[in-house]
Amino acid sequence: MKQVFVCLVMIFTLSAEVPLPANDLVPRIVINELRTEYSGSALRAEYIEFKVMTAGNLGGLQLFIMWDAKKPYIFDLPAVDVKAGEYVVLHLRTLESTSVNELGEDLSESTGTDSNPTARDLWVPDNKEWLHKTDIVYLQDANGRILDAVILNETPGETWSKNRAHFAGIIQDLYNRGMWKSADGHLPGPLDAVDTSTIKSSATKSISRHEGRENTHTAKDWYITDKGGASPGQPNK
Numbered sequence: 001m002k003q004v005f006v007c008l009v010m011i012f013t014l015s016a017e018v019p020l021p022a023n024d025l026v027p028r029i030v031i032n033e034l035r036t037e038y039s040g041s042a043l044r045a046e047y048i049e050f051k052v053m054t055a056g057n058l059g060g061l062q063l064f065i066m067w068d069a070k071k072p073y074i075f076d077l078p079a080v081d082v083k084a085g086e087y088v089v090l091h092l093r094t095l096e097s098t099s100v101n102e103l104g105e106d107l108s109e110s111t112g113t114d115s116n117p118t119a120r121d122l123w124v125p126d127n128k129e130w131l132h133k134t135d136i137v138y139l140q141d142a143n144g145r146i147l148d149a150v151i152l153n154e155t156p157g158e159t160w161s162k163n164r165a166h167f168a169g170i171i172q173d174l175y176n177r178g179m180w181k182s183a184d185g186h187l188p189g190p191l192d193a194v195d196t197s198t199i200k201s202s203a204t205k206s207i208s209r210h211e212g213r214e215n216t217h218t219a220k221d222w223y224i225t226d227k228g229g230a231s232p233g234q235p236n237k
Contacts, residue, residue: 027056039203043113045093052086060142069166087119116233133196149179153193206230
C-alpha cells in the first residue's frame with residue numbers, strides 16, 4: 001500500500017491529487033473511532049477505525065489527515081471487499097512484525113497489539129506521528145466525493161491558532177459538501193469541533209462515535225471515552 005503526500009498551495013480543496021481507478025462498489029462507510037495518543041512502551045499506536053455500513057470494495061478510497069498545511073497525510077486504502085457491519089482499523093504505526101495487513105478473508109491473520117480477530121486490521125508501514133488531538137480527518141472516494149469527516153480541537157476557542165489557520169478553508173469546503181456543520185446547522189467554527197481536551201496523554205481513551213445514531217455530521221455524534229475505553233475493531237464502549 002502506498003502513501004501519497006500532497007502540497008497545498010494557497011487554496012485548500014478537498015480532492016485527490018493522484019488519479020485513482022473508479023470503483024463502482026464503494027461501500028457506505030463512516031469514521032467510527034480515533035485514538036490520537038501513542039504509547040511506545042505498551043506498543044499502542046494511534047489508529048482510525050471505520051465501520052462499514054453496506055458491503056463493497058475499499059479500492060480508490062483515500063484517508064486524509066490535514067494537520068500539516070504543507071504535507072497532509074494521505075493513505076490509499078487497499079482494494080479489498082468488505083461486508084456490512086465490518087470494522088476496519090487503520091493502525092497509524094507498525095511496531096511489531098506480527099502486525100500484518102489483512103487483505104483477504106482471514107481477519108485473524110494479524111496478531112500485533114490492538115489487532116482484533118473479527119476486524120480487518122491495516123497498518124501504516126512506519127513509526128511516525130500523523131494524527132493529533134487538533135486535526136481534520138476525512139475519507140474520500142476516487143471521484144472526489146467525501147464519504148465522512150470529523151474535526152477535532154484540543155483547545156476550543158473562537159479562532160484557530162496561526163499554525164492551524166488553514167483549517168478554515170477546509171471546514172468551509174466540508175460544510176458546503178454537507179460533511180460538517182454547527183449544532184444549529186450553520187458554518188462551523190473552532191467551537192463546533194469535537195472537544196478532545198480531556199484526552200491529555202492517555203493512550204487508552206478514544207474519540208468514539210455514538211453508534212446506532214443518525215450521522216448528523218456535527219460534534220454531537222461523538223464522545224471521549226473514559227480511560228480503558230479505546231476499543232479498536234469492536235463496538236464502541
